[in-house]
Amino acid sequence: MEDMLYLMNSLWVMLGAILVIFMIAGFIMLEAGSTRMKNAGHIAGKTVFTFGLASLVFWAVGFAFIFGDNGNFFVGLSHFFYSGYQLEGMSLSSSVFFVFQLAFAGIAITIALGGFAERAKLSVYVLFTILFSSIIYPVVAHWIWGGGWLAEHGKQDFAGSTVVHLTGAMAALAATILLKPRIGRFNKDGSANAIHGHNQVFTSLGVLILWVGWFGFNAGSTVSVDGGFFGFVALNTNLAAGAGAVAALILSWVVLGKSDIPTILNGALAGLVAITASCAFVDTWASVVIGLIAGILVFYGARLIEKMGIDDPIFALSVHGIPGIWGTLSTGFFATPELATVGQPGLFYGGGFTQLGVQAMGVFVSGAFAFVASFIILFIIKRVLGGLRVSEEEEIMGLDISEHGSYGYPEVFADSTQKMTLTKTSTDHIAR
Template sequence: MEGLLTTNNVWMMICTALVFFMHTGFAFLEIGLTRQKNTINILFKNIFIITVGLLLYYIVGFNLMYPGFAEDSSGILGFAGFGFDAPLTAEGALDLTYNEGYTYWTDFLFQGMFAATAATIVSGAVAERMKIGAFMIFTVIYVGIIYPIAGSWKWGGGFLDQMGFYDFAGSTLVHSVGGWAALVAVYLLGSRIGKFDKEGKPQAIPGHNIPLATAGVLILWLGWFGFNGGSVLSADPELTSLTLVTTCLAAASGGVIAAFVNFLKYKNLDLTMFLNGILGGLVGITAGADVMTPESAIIIGGIAGALIVFAVAFVDAIKLDDPVGAIAVHLICGIWGTLAVGIFSTNEEHTFLIQLLGVACYAGICVVSSFIIFFVLKKTMGIRVSEKEELEGLDAHEHGMDAYPDFRLNEH
């Protein structure tokens, strides 16, 4: 028993490290797809999210997300207290019977890595024009309170879990939770200067480092081995292997189909659309990676890739400005992946209507809560930088730094 626990725990720790490494991927992707003058600002937000996110998850988040709902509870809101106490044996040692797959400490750390991801999704969508202070306040509230409450509805044994809603690794619980908030934020924030011309037609604002964005996507793909593979919650050889196969096939299918559909629609081979197609495939398979056949994974990823192309165009058409395509990737493909469980799952207990109900419930809590947070911030401290700050860059005005300073030899 102890040897199996050790093996499982080591696998979970490796997966925890891989999910942590995904924050490097998010950072690279976001700065690569945006302009040089805002690089420090984006990196600062990403570092803030992971550091503060972990502290908040320790203080309140973990026990909000896993409150231990009583049998007669509504399964909507519970709280097991501030901080957490690991279960101990009578002798005072860590109780290894807590979970056959991993220790209590590993459980906290693995789940804590997921918590920060939701705010990272919002970071990319609001890039290049949001006040750093307002974003930091939003992150504290959304990651510290809203995400764990929403997570408790399924992963914490809440009412959606009791109804049979299924989300293996977070197409909805992580990606759509971030995607809904990104949608609200972009709507209230407004578009970047120059994104739409006088006739309202979208104008391309190229990112300053596409090679870095490409590296970011490949790092994210690698990190998904931990994101989905770790969600098995053990080192079970059959289930972890299947999960990684479906994850990779969906990613590959998503990328290829996005590039192909984009070529048919726009007659060019757009690398950024290729990259977002890969991410769309990954997000799409995340809800059911452990209950899909390889063939179903390819279909799910392919549909996600096609959705990316049309979703990006739709977001532009309704005059919303999302610099990195976060709404298309995380919200649209997150919804699709969650509904796909009700269509393709090998488990007959998973139904489309329950999956749809889960999507609606998460839309409700995320849209309402994020709107309240952003609206209050907008009416009090403001959420958008001045026109001068936006044109000259947030790095200089909010951080007093340059990501790429000119180095000259000291001439004497």
């Protein structure tokens, strides 16, 4: 029976890892659809490349800094260049567990790089991916998941509202502040101009892929099939996503007079982000409440961020940052005595403010560390490279052609260039 459980656990977590890695496809569709056509190929290509680069960095040092023995409250210090050997005390294949954790690191950097969209140099993506995946993400993950100081305080974050989503969002915030807004995003008087994404079908499909992948993200984090608890986690996950989408739809309909599609999609994602911390600690009714509040927060959060003059092209802050904070805090309210296997029950279950205080401390410290460390790293990269941003001319022509030499939609842009050339030739002929 032990051998069978070991095998089943390994298969389940491997399936979870595959689902989480496939979320990268969802991010490609979401980000490419949310940006302009002239940058679509760049968005897709750099997302695949940075995941590959982050995988190598995580293998070399990231896993060791999170889960290494002989460490301290701040970071782990063993298992560098992990070679597949079995770790102690695991009821599944350690190699499978490694791949599962690698997938989470890949999602975190993908979220972070959303703040760079449509204006950063490719070399900046490369350098920041290396440093984020080797320093920033592993440190926060060790604090909460690797036995660090926040784990010792009973910080509840089952699948990563703080570790993955808030950390990535704070890095995105540092990037968008240093890069400054895209050309034409804001007027001199501070008013905003909408820069619409080029394909809402892409963004919708991207969100659906992410939604399905989230079952690996949350339910896979049980790392066990024993008792079938992963089904309960999956149920909470789905309910929160649906509640977030419904809340965002209703709110946009009431406030804007139209049911705005990007808002609906962001509401679903916000619900997923928020329930990620609490999916194993709360009852089903609470997951609906958590998702509903997340859907409201993402609507007003996006507008607040815009009013602050921050250009957040793929809504990394309003979708991953603000709901990540709310989701982390929510366990301090809703964690039940029966499900709180980590930390204490929440305020509404007689636990007082103890767990809520721990959650708030974790949010503040983790978010501040991720932002400050990212800002410093990007500031140094800016000095070394002579800037983080492509030239104005390159930004206008699009990063597809300026960074990669070809368009993601070559027929469209080739036809446009050809028509411009033919028109100029005809005009010159008539003039002669």
